[in-house]
Amino acid sequence: MKQQKHRILILGASGFLGNSIYKELSSFYKTFGTYHTPKTEFENNNHFFEYNFEEDDIVELLSALKPTIIISALRGTFPAQLMAHRHIYQYLKLQEKSKIIFLSSANVFDAYSKYPSYETDTTLSNSIYGHFKIRVEQQLLTLPKRQVAIIRLPMVFGTQSPRVNEIKLLHKVNEPIELFPNLVMNISTDKRVVQQIHYIINRNKNGVFHCGSNDLVHHDDFIKDLVRQLGLNQPKFKYVYTTNEERYLAVLPKYNRLPKHLLFESSSVFLDIIKTF
Numbered sequence: 001m002k003q004q005k006h007r008i009l010i011l012g013a014s015g016f017l018g019n020s021i022y023k024e025l026s027s028f029y030k031t032f033g034t035y036h037t038p039k040t041e042f043e044n045n046n047h048f049f050e051y052n053f054e055e056d057d058i059v060e061l062l063s064a065l066k067p068t069i070i071i072s073a074l075r076g077t078f079p080a081q082l083m084a085h086r087h088i089y090q091y092l093k094l095q096e097k098s099k100i101i102f103l104s105s106a107n108v109f110d111a112y113s114k115y116p117s118y119e120t121d122t123t124l125s126n127s128i129y130g131h132f133k134i135r136v137e138q139q140l141l142t143l144p145k146r147q148v149a150i151i152r153l154p155m156v157f158g159t160q161s162p163r164v165n166e167i168k169l170l171h172k173v174n175e176p177i178e179l180f181p182n183l184v185m186n187i188s189t190d191k192r193v194v195q196q197i198h199y200i201i202n203r204n205k206n207g208v209f210h211c212g213s214n215d216l217v218h219h220d221d222f223i224k225d226l227v228r229q230l231g232l233n234q235p236k237f238k239y240v241y242t243t244n245e246e247r248y249l250a251v252l253p254k255y256n257r258l259p260k261h262l263l264f265e266s267s268s269v270f271l272d273i274i275k276t277f
Helices: 016-025 058-065 078-094 128-140 162-172 190-202 219-229 266-273
Strands: 007-011 030-035 048-050 069-072 099-105 148-153 155-157 177-179 183-185 187-189 207-210 237-239 247-249
Touching: 007 016, 007 058, 016 030, 016 190, 058 078, 069 078, 078 099, 078 128, 099 128, 099 190, 128 148, 148 190, 155 162, 155 190, 155 266, 162 177, 162 219, 177 219, 183 219, 187 190, 187 266, 190 266, 219 237, 219 266
Parallel strands: 007 030, 007 069, 030 048, 069 099, 099 148, 148 207, 155 187, 177 237, 183 247
Antiparallel strands: none
């Protein structure tokens, strides 16, 4: 039975993570989504709306749907995304009972390489991607606290995730899979992320959340284990050394922790990834 408390709009609901969020929430809330590339499965769903943020104005869609929660899972060119989020910001300034859940990234800390990052650490990035995420975060965090939830994610895997699909494709064409031996990270899956977001919505939580595994893993160890779990025989690997020392890209929770049943270890994610194999 649907809960009618919220009207949720997921921007980027045709993508890997956005679509997982839509499938999780649509049974409980009045949930809408946007898609970019025309696909029959979305065109025939009257809860999906075509939206190209490089050409279309999000204001028109927001005015028509009047969402109480906006979940931003957009991917694409950064300048156009920045403009879309400015318009969302203006909508939220006028709609004080509405809220945004913004999917951010561990890359907002990628200038810090010697230790994991926590929720209240100062953001600083050397990458264009991380800098973009920081700019959106900074603007949204000027809204009243009750209107914002920032979800900082580590690398996210899943059965149909781009990362897993790339590994399978590289193996199929007999190309090497890149490993970063000195990269220390935590990880997540689409299944874990959507459960955490559902909890945040259901309990009306706000603030900054670091939603990754409780423990850290080396990139090369994890990918090798994943390749074995996927049953990919005789894989080729390419070791990429970006630094001679260990480099951390991990977001750990300390101050805004989710309940124990939503926390997990990296070793448990393999079942989420290989569940259909």
